[in-house]
């Protein structure tokens with residue numbers, strides 16, 4: 001969702017801001033803008049649409065000269081995505097400019113109050129109240145004015161502030177929205193995430209809720225909510241800059257699909273020692289829990305659906321998966337005997353954070369599986385297991401999902417062992433299977449050329465179905481989501497046994513049904529379901545395990561993936577489906593890395 005960036009240094013600010021905004025594009029946006037301090041005033045350039053259009057406008061405006069500035073990519077919440085509603089927003093007297101990510105819940109009340117004091121508003125946004133309020137609170141001390149301003153705000157925010165009266169400083173503050181500070185030499189930064197800064201610095205400070213940063217050319221001071229100076233640890237980013245670049249690939253999504261063997265290796269290898277699963281620092285007595293509840297949104301929830309089955313099967317503990325966006329509303333029964341597993345690639349998903357807080361308030365132990373170090377979910381959890389997938393830029397998650405599944409499988413084995421519910425032989429068998437996940441993922445990628453051919457054949461379908469049973473059903477949910485989010489083709493995932501309870505009415509001649517058949521136990525039942533849809537004229541593309549001969553006489557097209565223990569199949573089985581979604585979207589001319597209406601990090605509820 002929205003991205004913010006700020007720069008103060010000796011270089012020209014506009015190119016730094018525009019480059020940073022390009023790196024934040026992946027978060028999803030529909031308008032953008034920059035503001036630079038120039039000759040004692042603030043110059044602002046904004047546009048609806050893409051950063052390239054903004055860069056063009058900046059060029060047309062003579063380039064915006066000045067070495068202090070702020071920038072923004074906006075994903076519209078309050079007001080349509082046009083130039084007026086784009087950030088930065090400037091106070092009526094032109095002294096202050098603000099960029100904001102988040103939602104100010106009491107903005108109507110604040111707006112009315114300010115209007116009654118004679119302030120006139122230009123935009124429909126919630127953000128404009130921040131800058132107008134700041135203007136009213138300012139009496140020569142910007143830090144005090146900002147503290148007074150945020151004390152009036154309810155909701156979530158990461159804010160960046162530029163002031164024409166204070167040309168040697170920029171401010172940033174956060175509450176429940178991601179914000180990091182970048183430390184350079186003679187220059188400093190703030191941004192929504194590291195990708196925007198990594199080409200300038202690898203030294204960062206993670207901001208916490210309620211804190212303010214005073215950012216000058218020669219240093220950064222951080223204060224707590226009461227204005228007291230605090231010491232914040234610095235963190236060094238170790239990942240390669242190339243990880244946030246396309247590196248010769250046409251799209252981040254394809255690059256990230258291809259990176260999966262490496263991402264899986266990074267997530268698995270350090271945690272497998274002499275055939276044993278080790279989670280450094282995790283001292284959890286599993287016998288204190290009588291149930292496990294997995295919660296997440298979107299693909300992370302679908303990873304959770306795989307995790308639910310694997311954990312329950314190996315640990316023999318009642319395990320459920322529930323959408324984080326729904327969990328709160330049903331007044332869930334849970335206490336300290338519930339282990340809650342929260343899954344999130346970004347660690348910033350608003351609904352997931354809300355569910356996490358709800359679970360903690362009811363006494364549950366929260367273990368999270370997160371990809372972004374220092375993210376909100378990581379900070380709020382009792383224990384974090386990181387997926388070491390590296391930065392994921394494409395909106396459609398791929399390596400994020402597969403590393404989540406792999407970590408869940410490892411956790412299931414670890415927990416089953418702690419509970420004494422897995423024999424040494426079975427343990428060794430599964431651990432050996434886990435060690436070979438990266439290699440199997442690599443072999444699944446070899447299907448790329450075949451999948452591309454199938455995509456050319458089927459990309460014209462306007463609607464299709466995925467079906468599977470048990471773990472195959474969990475994977476089909478993710479396969480279907482991948483396809484619809486980047487190709488905009490209507491698709492539904494069905495538990496194969498459910499089709500005949502209504503949905504089969506929608507099967508008509510030529511309709512494509514993708515049948516996932518990697519659960520060997522259920523193969524015969526899947527064959528029956530394939531026959532049922534074929535009898536009604538459907539075309540069937542089946543995904544099955546290598547060596548499975550029978551499927552060729554049942555399906556129109558077959559993709560075979562490397563065989564493994566049934567509980568370890570999902571990671572490899574999803575890969576041809578990710579490739580299918582990618583190639584179909586490519587055939588249909590879709591904007592693969594930035595699908596319409598979607599954002600990478602969904603920071604609103």
Ligand code: F6R
Nearest residue numbers: 298299300344345346349396397
């Ligand atoms: C789909 C996708 C989303 C995310 C969901 C949760 O490809 O990426 O469905 O999985 O928005 O995001 P995180 O994992 O960041 O909490």
